Amino acid sequence: MTTQPPARTEPLVLYVDDERGNRVVFEQSLAADFNIKTAADPDAALEILAEHEVAVVVTDMRMPTMSGEELLRIVKERWPSAMRMVVTAYSDIDPILRAINEGLVARYIIKPWMRAELSQVLRWATEAWQLGRNSAAIQRRLLETERLATLGSVSSMLVHDLKQPLMSLVVNVEILGELANLVPLLREKLDPRASKQHARASELLDELPEMTSDVKTSIDHLNELISSLRGFNQQRKMPGDIATDPLPILRHAMSVCQELTVQVSSKIEYDGPRALPRVRMAATELTQVMINLVANGAQAVAARGEPNGRISIVAIEENTMLILEVKDTGIGMSPEVLKRVGTPFFTTREQGTGLGVAQCQRLIGAAGGRMSVASEVGIGTTVTLTLPIAN
Ligand SMILES: Nc1ncnc2c1ncn2[C@@H]1O[C@H](COP(=O)(O)OP(=O)(O)O)[C@@H](O)[C@H]1O
Ligand SMILES: [Mg+2]
Structure with missing residues (x-):
């Protein structure tokens, strides 16, 4: 008698890669922990997606029939709940x-x-997918965030509106206090028996100090109450428990862009202490920012096309902030380009989307940081980030 292995019920991970060797390695190294299917090309992947409920799609980028990017777009549209990743x-x-x-991928490897x-990344993705599958739970969470957002904006309005009248109360009560100190003197001037008004005035004077x-x-x-409202706002904007070590992220961004600079005999270097304080920004977001900025630097150096170009990441700790500079000796920007950089969809590059700097600004701002760009044609560009250090 033979027994069939039980059909696996864990979330399905679909791996798409045109190289057979890669598929074999992926499957062999992860099959013990995950329920895996592989596809040799995007069309085969789409067939699997149509037949099975796929939790995570992990795809290669360059494939002969359809790029990973196109596949991801289709998956995003047809099966939006599937987590999308790139290898x-x-x-x-x-x-x-x-x-x-463009939000096509949650993670890339x-x-x-x-x-x-x-x-670890797949574990996170399958868990996130399972969480999202329960629509009731998602709806609850959405409602919660919506309520929080509303509460947040109402409370900041209240804080603003309450502050003005409160200030005038504070000033006036000081004056009342002074008057209260003068009660004995005033009482001497009054004779409660002289008239009804005198009687009432002296009664009021008695009560004034209290x-x-x-x-x-x-x-x-x-x-x-106002401080607690203000505290609520700040808490909502910056959860205190986010603390990300920037160094591995800087290294990662450098390695992602390395090849681009090697092609033009240039270098990316890190210029800062061996250990950095943790910053109050989510790791995925800081990764997105750093990759965009280092890539922009590397592209500017490559566009210049001269050997010995440099992209340097400088890190300086200053009080409660960490300053990160991404400097390059690339083509630089004219004042006109500099003015428009960061406007969504503004790009001067054929392959560009013009979303990089805009995203960086949005993410840095949301984390309570600042970002500035200085640039000169033929000299290079420096982007300066100032990020709050986590407590
Ligand atoms: N380090 C840099 N050196 C020179 N130009 C840059 C640099 N960073 C950004 N730019 C300019 O700003 C534009 C927008 O950049 P970005 O928002 O990253 O979008 P993209 O890289 O898709 O063009 C670029 O097309 C380029 O003209
Ligand atoms: Mg860019």
């Missing part, structure tokens, strides 16, 4: 950047990959 030998930086900046690393102190207590209370 690439990174000879082509532009398609990767496009895929990242550089060949040759390490089993442990890939396994009234003033009550108003002061109420102001303190309002102040506390």
Whole structure:
């Protein structure tokens, strides 16, 4: 009697690569932990996607019949819940950047990959997919974020609107306090028996010190409420628990862009301390920023086409901030280009999308950081990032 192995019910991971050797290695090294199918080309992948519920699509970028990018676009449209990832030998930086900046891929993996690393990324992706599959849970989370967003904007409006009248209360209660100190003197001038008004005035004077102190207590209370509202806003914008080590990300960005610079006998170098403080920005976002900026530098150096070009990443810790500079000795930007850089879809490169710098600005701003660009034609470009250090 033979027994069939039970059909696997774990989330399905689909790996697409035209090189047989790559498919074999992928399957062999990960089959123990994941439910894997492989496809030799995007068409075969689309067939599998049509027949099975696929949790994660991992694709190579360069394939003869259809590029990985095209495949990802189709998957995004037809099976939007599937997680999309790229495995690439990174000879082509532009398609990767496009895929990242347009939200086509959740993660990308550089060949040759390490089993442990890939396994970790796949674990994350399958878990994220399972979480997203439960539509009720997603809806709840969406509602939650929406409510948080609304609460956040209402509270910042309230903070703003409450501050003005509160300031005038603070000033006036000081004056009332002074008046309260003068009560004995004023009372001497009044004769409660002289008239009804005198009687009422002296009653009020008796109550003045207590009234003033009550108003002061109420102001303190309002102040506390306002600070807690403000605290809520800040908390919503920057979760305190994000702490990312920038160094591995800098190295990763350098290695992704290495090939581009080697082709023109130029170099990418890191110029900073051996250890850096953690920053308050998610790792995936910082990765996106650094790859975009280093790629821009490398492309500018390559466009210049002279040997011995340099892209340097400079890191300086300054109080509560980490300053990261990405400098290049590339073609530089004219004042007109410099003015428009960062406008979505502005590009001067044939293969460009004009989304890189715009994305960087958005992500850096959301993390509470700053970004500035200085450039001169024929000299080069320096992009300066200032990022808050995590507590
Ligand atoms: N380091 C740089 N050196 C020279 N020009 C740059 C640099 N970075 C960006 N640019 C200019 O800004 C434009 C927009 O850059 P970006 O937003 O990254 O989009 P893309 O790289 O797709 O063109 C580029 O096309 C280029 O003209
Ligand atoms: Mg770019």
